[in-house]
Amino acid sequence: MDDSKDLDKKERLLAALDQGMVMIHLDARRPGVLVPVSLRGEAHLRLNLSYRFDPPDLTVGEWGVRCTLSFSGSRFKVAVPWSALFAIASHVTKESWMYMEDMPPELLQQPVAPRPSPQPMPASAERPRTFLREVPPEPVDELPPPAAAAEVAPEGPKDDSPPPRRGHLRLVK
DSSP: OOOHHHHHHHHHHHHHHHHSOEEEEEOTTSTTOBOOGGGTTOSSEEEEEOGGGOOSSOEEOSSEEEEEEEETTEEEEEEEEGGGEEEEEETTTOOEEEOGGGSOHHHHHSOOOOOOOOOOOOGGGSOOOOOOOOOOOOOOOOOOOOSOGGGSOOOOOOOOSOOOOOOSOOOOO
16 A cells, blocks of 8 residues: 555544444545446445445455445445545544545535534423333222123133233144
């Protein structure tokens, strides 16, 4: 690896992947990028990478990143050289790293909207704290006495447990 910038990208990506899901931002038009045909003209393509996806072939190496990803349900072997990657964002830590010199010119020319400064939340807008409390059971109304003792079938001892569940499988012949 000749460039210290590429080494920095590699180290940051590996560290972010160790934390969890990572989004890489790339220019899919750059030489060496391999993505589905429908995405090859994208100046700002975003791809999510994670060890949780259990990628069989995720490789972060000297050249760049290679991995099989799913696009609309179809698997595709992606290749992203370091020169095409211009930002890394961790979904877990919310950290991001941008490499302005590798950013597509179209993105650099877009005006950046100023971010509003964070305003403290007014006390009235805060959510009320939830407390749990025990609710006593309501009394059960007694059934009226039977009209005639002969009409009532004798019952065995009451069992308050729910009836056993039937299995959901059945034998079909």
